[in-house]
Amino acid sequence: MNTPSVILKSTILATCLFWIPIMSKDFQSDMILFVFLSIIPISLCCAFTILLTIAPFFWFHGKASSDGSVHRNKVIFNKYFPFYAITTFSLCLYGTIKFSFAISFFISVFFTTMQSWIWFAKNNQ
Amino acid sequence: MKNIPLLIGAFLFSILFYKQDIGLNFSLFSLLTIIILLIHNKNLFKKKSTIIFSIVFLITAITTFFYRSSLAITAYIVAFLTLIGHVSEEGSSVYVNWLNGAYTFIAGIFHRNFNTNEKDEKAIPKQKVDYLHLIKIIGIPLITVIIFISLYKNGNPMFSELISKIDFSFINIQWLLVSVLGYYLLSNISKPVRVDPATTYDLNTGNSLGIKGNIAEEKLKKENQLGFILIALLNILIVFFIITDITYLISTNDLRASAFSNQVHNGINTLIASIIIAIIIILYFFRGNLNFYKDNKNLKTVTYAWIILNLMLIINIVIKDCQYIYYFGFTYKRIGVLIYLLLTIIGLLTTSIKVKQIKNFWYLFRVNTLTAFTILIVSSTINWDNYITYYNLNYAQSMDFNYLLELSDNNTFLLKNYADRNNLTAERKSLIEKKYEAYLTELESKKWQEIHYDNFKIKKDQ
Numbered sequence A: 001m002n003t004p005s006v007i008l009k010s011t012i013l014a015t016c017l018f019w020i021p022i023m024s025k026d027f028q029s030d031m032i033l034f035v036f037l038s039i040i041p042i043s044l045c046c047a048f049t050i051l052l053t054i055a056p057f058f059w060f061h062g063k064a065s066s067d068g069s070v071h072r073n074k075v076i077f078n079k080y081f082p083f084y085a086i087t088t089f090s091l092c093l094y095g096t097i098k099f100s101f102a103i104s105f106f107i108s109v110f111f112t113t114m115q116s117w118i119w120f121a122k123n124n125q
Numbered sequence B: 001m002k003n004i005p006l007l008i009g010a011f012l013f014s015i016l017f018y019k020q021d022i023g024l025n026f027s028l029f030s031l032l033t034i035i036i037l038l039i040h041n042k043n044l045f046k047k048k049s050t051i052i053f054s055i056v057f058l059i060t061a062i063t064t065f066f067y068r069s070s071l072a073i074t075a076y077i078v079a080f081l082t083l084i085g086h087v088s089e090e091g092s093s094v095y096v097n098w099l100n101g102a103y104t105f106i107a108g109i110f111h112r113n114f115n116t117n118e119k120d121e122k123a124i125p126k127q128k129v130d131y132l133h134l135i136k137i138i139g140i141p142l143i144t145v146i147i148f149i150s151l152y153k154n155g156n157p158m159f160s161e162l163i164s165k166i167d168f169s170f171i172n173i174q175w176l177l178v179s180v181l182g183y184y185l186l187s188n189i190s191k192p193v194r195v196d197p198a199t200t201y202d203l204n205t206g207n208s209l210g211i212k213g214n215i216a217e218e219k220l221k222k223e224n225q226l227g228f229i230l231i232a233l234l235n236i237l238i239v240f241f242i243i244t245d246i247t248y249l250i251s252t253n254d255l256r257a258s259a260f261s262n263q264v265h266n267g268i269n270t271l272i273a274s275i276i277i278a279i280i281i282i283l284y285f286f287r288g289n290l291n292f293y294k295d296n297k298n299l300k301t302v303t304y305a306w307i308i309l310n311l312m313l314i315i316n317i318v319i320k321d322c323q324y325i326y327y328f329g330f331t332y333k334r335i336g337v338l339i340y341l342l343l344t345i346i347g348l349l350t351t352s353i354k355v356k357q358i359k360n361f362w363y364l365f366r367v368n369t370l371t372a373f374t375i376l377i378v379s380s381t382i383n384w385d386n387y388i389t390y391y392n393l394n395y396a397q398s399m400d401f402n403y404l405l406e407l408s409d410n411n412t413f414l415l416k417n418y419a420d421r422n423n424l425t426a427e428r429k430s431l432i433e434k435k436y437e438a439y440l441t442e443l444e445s446k447k448w449q450e451i452h453y454d455n456f457k458i459k460k461d462q
Helices: A003-025 A031-059 A068-098 A100-122 B003-017 B024-040 B048-067 B070-088 B094-114 B118-123 B131-155 B157-165 B173-190 B198-204 B217-251 B257-285 B297-328 B332-356 B361-380 B384-394 B401-406 B409-421 B426-444 B453-461
Strands: none
Touching: A003 A031, A003 A100, A003 B173, A031 A068, A031 A100, A031 B131, A068 A100, A068 B094, A100 B094, B003 B024, B003 B173, B024 B048, B024 B070, B024 B173, B048 B070, B048 B361, B048 B453, B070 B094, B070 B361, B094 B173, B094 B198, B094 B361, B131 B157, B217 B257, B217 B297, B257 B297, B257 B332, B257 B361, B297 B332, B332 B361, B332 B384, B384 B401, B384 B409, B401 B409, B401 B426, B409 B426, B409 B453, B426 B453
């Protein structure tokens, strides 16, 4: 499982998703510097989220079955991903309602975690 | 080709929801949803059940247009999830429909992306796209150009002025982003997906209980005795409770709202605990082979008696609640109590059916969730604020006027009408006038996507 590669891809995706709604509202060229600076906290957030909430499903779900990790990843994905998606969506929706100023953060969290699951599950296929 | 309806739908989604409040857009979105589902799942729409769930969804959409209450919006969301879940797996229970519907709506596209049939993928050989190179040739020059522009802007005022004159304001990126969101949501629901193994488990689980292994007579005899003694004692206890409660109800002359409120709420708390324990105990004793034990007649009799006594307890609380309503008028809490009691009666009746026809726990869960869903849909079609106001103004012995003012705008026209036709105090009249004026201003400021039934009412009046 190539976890660093998933974290790297997630960081790029999260940065784009975080900044696109903000820039679409009010773009200023001075923002570019902040985009680059934000990569550091975003990468930390992505690493923590992936390592604590996604990767354990793949690490601790028993050993690979006889027909290989493709089948194993599919089983893990189909079993846990729906509930993970519903929980993440509920939390992000609640966050958006409660802290509407941080909408781009919650959009970024939702889509990045969803795509990270796909990358993780497809990694060994 | 199948993407064209989705693209059109995405733009319509943006037109309907970009910076808009709830109104006509919800009703139009329901039509859009049904059209998208119909295009992608034609065969399913030949079935009666799918048509019924679509009609239910349309009814909630119409209700939202008429009342725009929180209950109507909740019913709309639940009906939407039920329809999507039903299309994903037509034979599953209502609660599995909700699960499938929620999953499809939230992450259907991700699920399909992961579970793409590998054989289909191999049939059309794809040219491998070098994403890294693509990112390089687009991203690196773009970022470098932007960095240099910001550098040159600081170094040359003429260049800075020229750059600041470039105006992209005619492109509304936020509107486009809402379209992208619309495409994502419509694409999710176009081909509903299933949550497995939950759906498979639900499909494979019937409603009836069967004999598990061998019937151990001795063990069942002991369990039967325990069950009989326990439920018989609970019967005696509940009889005492009902007698004392009825005596209190007949003898008391205390007509204070607080006294009624205490009685109803204490009664409800007792009832909640009693019903939950009753159903758990019944489910425990009738979970397996005791259903097939030949001498379980007495146990069944005391169980039915307990269910009947619980029903009597409910009737007692209904009488108290109705008295409460008669003297002090309707409130949402008092209506909520009545709906809860209705649900409880249905829950107890289905429990007795479970015992009589030897059904399992899933039968109870299926029937009761379907009942709750039906009651939600039916109750959402009623303009409660209007009814509460009408009853309290015309029939209640006394009422809380401020409570009526605090209700949603659904009762505004009724209050205004009442104020015009009756002699109210100047203060009350001015409060109603204030609410009416504020509502009129709100209605007049609405865009076409946000309008609802009351907009047509004011046009008629004008």
